[in-house]
Amino acid sequence: MQVINLAEPYDQNLIADEPVVLALGFFDGVHRGHQKVIQTAKTVAQEKHLPLAVMTFDRYPKIAYQGLDPKEVRYLTLLDRKLELFAENDVDLVYVVEFNENLVPMGPQEFVDKYIVGLNAVAAVAGFDFTYGKAEIANMQTLVDYAAGRFEVHEVSQLQDCAEKVGSTQIKHALDQGQMEKVNQLLGYQFEISGVVVHGEARGREIGFPTINVQSDDQQKLPAIGVYAVKVEIAGQWYGGMASVSHNETFGPNRNLTVEINLFDVHQDFYDQTVRVLWVKFLRPSVKFSGAKELVEQMKQDEIDSRRCLQKD
Numbered sequence: 397m398q399v400i401n402l403a404e405p406y407d408q409n410l411i412a413d414e415p416v417v418l419a420l421g422f423f424d425g426v427h428r429g430h431q432k433v434i435q436t437a438k439t440v441a442q443e444k445h446l447p448l449a450v451m452t453f454d455r456y457p458k459i460a461y462q463g464l465d466p467k468e469v470r471y472l473t474l475l476d477r478k479l480e481l482f483a484e485n486d487v488d489l490v491y492v493v494e495f496n497e498n499l500v501p502m503g504p505q506e507f508v509d510k511y512i513v514g515l516n517a518v519a520a521v522a523g524f525d526f527t528y529g530k531a532e533i534a535n536m537q538t539l540v541d542y543a544a545g546r547f548e549v550h551e552v553s554q555l556q557d558c559a560e561k562v563g564s565t566q567i568k569h570a571l572d573q574g575q576m577e578k579v580n581q582l583l584g585y586q587f588e589i590s591g592v593v594v595h596g597e598a599r600g601r602e603i604g605f606p607t608i609n610v611q612s613d614d615q616q617k618l619p620a621i622g623v624y625a626v627k628v629e630i631a632g633q634w635y636g637g638m639a640s641v642s643h644n645e646t647f648g649p650n651r652n653l654t655v656e657i658n659l660f661d662v663h664q665d666f667y668d669q670t671v672r673v674l675w676v677k678f679l680r681p682s683v684k685f686s687g688a689k690e691l692v693e694q695m696k697q698d699e700i701d702s703r704r705c706l707q708k709d
Contacts, residue, residue: 397479397482397483397487397488397489397490398412398488398489398490399479399489399490399492400412400489400490400491400492401454401491401492401494402491402492402493402494403493403494403496403498404493404494404496404498404499404502404510405498406493406510408514411514411515411516412447412449412489412515412516413516414446414447414516415446415516415517415518416441416446416447416448416449416488416489416515416516416517416518417437417438417440417441417444417446417447417448417449417517417518417519417521418437418449418450418451418512418515418517418519418520418521419433419434419436419437419448419449419450419451419487419521419522420450420451420452420512420520420521420522420526420528421433421450421452421522421523421526422452422453422456422457423450423452423473423478423482424456424471424472424473424478424564425472425473425564425567425583426473426478426481426482426485427472427562427563427564427567427582427583427584428555428557428562428582428583428584429523429554429555429561429562429563430523431485431584432523432552432555433521433522433523433552434448434450434482434485434487435485436521436550436552437450437519437521437550438485438486440519440521440548440550441488441519444518444519446518447488447489448486448487448488448489449487449488449489449490449491449515449517450482450487450489450490450491451490451491451493451511451512451515452478452490452491452492452493453492453493453494453495454475454492454493454494454495455469455495456469456471457495459495460495460499460500461500461530467614467615469615470568470615470616470617470618471615471616471617472564472567472568472571472583472587472617474613474615474616475492476590477588477590491511491515493511502529503529504528504529504530504533504534504538504542505542507528507529507534508528508539508542508543511528512543512547513546513547517547518547518548519547519548519549519550520539520543520547520548520549520550521550521552522536522539522550522551522552523536523551523552523554524536524551524552524553524554525554536549536551557581557582562582566582567579567582567583568617570582571587571617571618571619571620572620573620574619574620574622574624574678574681575678576619576624576675576676576677576678577677579619579675580675586627586674586675586676587619587674587675588672588673588674588675589610589612589616589618589655589672589673589675590612590670590671590672590673591610591611591612591613591616591655591670591671591673592610592611592668592669592670592671593608593609593610593611593666593667593668593669593670593671594609594610594611594667594668595609595667605658605692605695605699606658606663607640607656607657607658607659608628608656608657608659608666608671609654609655609656610655610656610657610671610673611655612655618641618653618655619641619675619678620641620678621641621642621643621653621681621682622640622641622642622678622679622680622681622682623638623639623640623641623678623679623680623681623682623698624638624639624640624641624675624676624677624678624679625637625638625639625676625677625679625701625702625705625706625709626638626639626657626673626674626675626676626702627673627674627676627706627709628657628659628671628672628673628674629671629672629674630666630669630671631669635659635660635661635662636659636660636661636702636703636706637657637658637659637660637702638657638658638660638679638695638698638699638702639655639656639657639658639673639675640654640655640656640657640682641653641654641655641682642654642656642682643682655673657673658695658699660699660702660703676705676706676709677705677709679698679701679702679705680698
């Protein structure tokens with residue numbers, strides 16, 4: 397899969413010469429609804445014997461349109477993970493567009509001319525709620541007028557699961573509730589984060605449950621505070637474990653949020669290594685214990701529950 401980064405005004409020489417079928421969207425999570433858009437575009441591309449291209453942005457467009465603080469925005473999938481998921485969905489070419497100050501004031505006609513026609517799209521495919529400016533004038537219905545016969549427009553209808561829209565907002569809400577089965581059902585795969593193993597306070601080692609402390613990107617959306625059964629990939633090897641997302645209240649107030657994972661049947665350090673964490677099941681909320689002894693007893697039960705859960709997964 398080829399990845400091309402564009403910044404307005406972009407260099408036309410970067411654009412692939414051949415015509416493409418273009419799927420459009422931000423695709424945070426590349427969930428089942430997004431997969432429906434991509435697979436619809438793939439079908440059109442196969443019918444036309446053309447490559448499948450995706451056009452997405454490097455940041456959430458609503459940061460600009462709604463004045464959001466970029467530091468406060470959390471993503472289901474950071475760009476590297478999003479690109480992995482595009483590749484898994486058989487995308488041939490991805491245009492990653494920098495949502496810079498030159499793009500924000502662009503009108504819908506200019507956007508269509510530059511970022512659909514300009515990318516040599518003979519067909520544009522997007523979800524029913526895709527917008528490319530102010531929603532009342534830059535939506536899928538008005539796209540046909542802006543296209544002016546230069547490319548086909550394929551609108552993909554809403555995907556529902558149990559009468560609920562499959563969308564990034566719904567998935568984030570489920571993450572905030574620790575509803576991992578629902579999250580993974582809506583995504584169509586197990587939610588994951590990546591991060592680097594960093595030094596912690598070694599409290600887990602002191603109480604017989606050594607942990608790896610995973611530091612993810614600040615903009616990565618994390619599951620709700622609590623304890624989870626997880627699977628962790630380190631250097632190509634998978635391990636079962638239990639993860640705690642917490643502020644470690646047992647050891648004092650006003651502590652930073654951490655992701656600490658006790659790996660089962662592993663006795664080595666992984667400092668400075670990048671790991672992938674798959675979140676399988678929420679086990680229980682985070683609790684402030686009276687002391688280390690009570691915490692240890694609970695962690696023994698957490699390990700039993702985690703192992704049982706992972707055997708079924």
